[in-house]
Amino acid sequence: MAAALHFHNVTLGYDRHPAVHHLNGEVAAGALVAVIGPNGAGKSTLLRGIVGIVRPLDGSIHLGGLDSRDIAYLPQSAEIDRSFPISVFDFVGTGLWRDAGLFGGIGKAAREKILRAIASVGLNGFENRPIGTLSGGQMQRILFARVLLQNARLIVLDEPFNAIDSKTTADLLALVKHWHGEGRTVLAALHDMEMVRNHFTETLVLARGPVAWGPTAEVLTPENLMVAMRMCEAFDDSAAACAADDIGSRAA
């Protein structure tokens, strides 16, 4: 199957400090990939690099023929200003940006789509609620509803199951598996190892660089997890320029 994503010696970071160092590899179209690693391992930065929010410091990411219209991104809910006075309907409706753009109207068909998306995450009747009145789990559900509306071939989820109850997790995980079943490519940054083991076919273990990448059963070993756990969070202003380009890839 053709690859949806190619990483060519990618280094991503901020202000010359790498958060993900020298990643090589590819994600096949239709894959269901878990990205795991301790806090600060670079998971969110990698996902932001894929969706174009963070530019590589080095190397490149190729989207395998996908353009930005084919990518849906679910940010961590902490990135969202929930005090902003916007209703659930309008917030989910932003998922239609690519159809509506700056001036496009939200007609009857679009309204139906939005209502269906809200209903499919179990939030019927919440359309007019301000997002600031939602619980953490409800907020996560409407983020999923927005991804649904985007109808993208590549779906990138940044810690989508954080701090939500088991019922919500099960409902949203079913959606993720449904997307996978439809042939969409899904990458998700996760912390729940049991979930990864049971539901994700492929895993990338990150610790500021790739520790291991492959079928989950082979990658999710105590040894790899121990290596990832030992990762030290380094942010040294006096660090020397990286010489790893001479060493080549460290990818799995």
Next chain:
Amino acid sequence: MVYDALIGPFTEFEFMRRALAAVIALSLAGAPIGVFLMLRRMSLVGDAMAHAILPGAAVGFLLSGLNLFAMTAGGLIAGFAVAILAGLVARSTGLKEDASLATFYLASLALGVTIVSINGTNIDLLHVLFGNILAMDDQTLLVVAFNATVTLLVLAVIYRPLVIESVDPLFLRTVSRAGGPAHLAFLALVVINLVNGFQALGTLLAVGLMILPAGIARFWSRDLTVMICIAVVAAALSGYAGLVLSFQTRVPSGPAIILVATVLYIVSVLFGRVGGLVRQMFPGRHLEA
């Protein structure tokens, strides 16, 4: 009696009618900008921008005297320069916008004071500082109306990205590149409305007719559209009542308008439906769902 006090000044005197038209135009354009300033946590940015345009207006005053176009052009140039430079530095370096703006507006202020000092003229800048809406002529009114129209048109164009960027900036960056231009256009609108406001209220109080109505609206609704409508009505009401107060009591017009808005703000803090103090103290029985 009531008619004489509340309506009479406007039927009798042309300068009061012009002032009322101006304050309504300022309200229609400035109040929505104020709502976005508040929701984007940029209320004090508006205040800083008001300081940033002061030297530009002063230089215009120095070069051409009390000439509306020179002062407006000076204010716009200084304001745009500061807004755009601060915005660009913030977006390209990761420096917080307020820190970036503080640097540029202080530089702008210092530059303005230096220019004035070197000229060595003793200038009466009271007009620039505090405005005089009652002295507004037809030409000035047309400029104020034109700026308000431009503001509403541009705001309509950038409304959607502005809302999405306010609530979920990362999402907008994945679906569109409109966020950056929309933000810069918004800063430009802030400058236009501050310059617009200083004809009536002066540079120091111009931001008042933007921020206070937004603060008032915040206590009455959780819906953005409704908030904008309330802010416009609150601004226009403050303008009208301030003009009447000024006419009847000789309180200067600019401060009178802002003082009325302040009273409305205090009433909203006390009795507002959304987070008002009285509502918090006496919330009534809790609901079933």
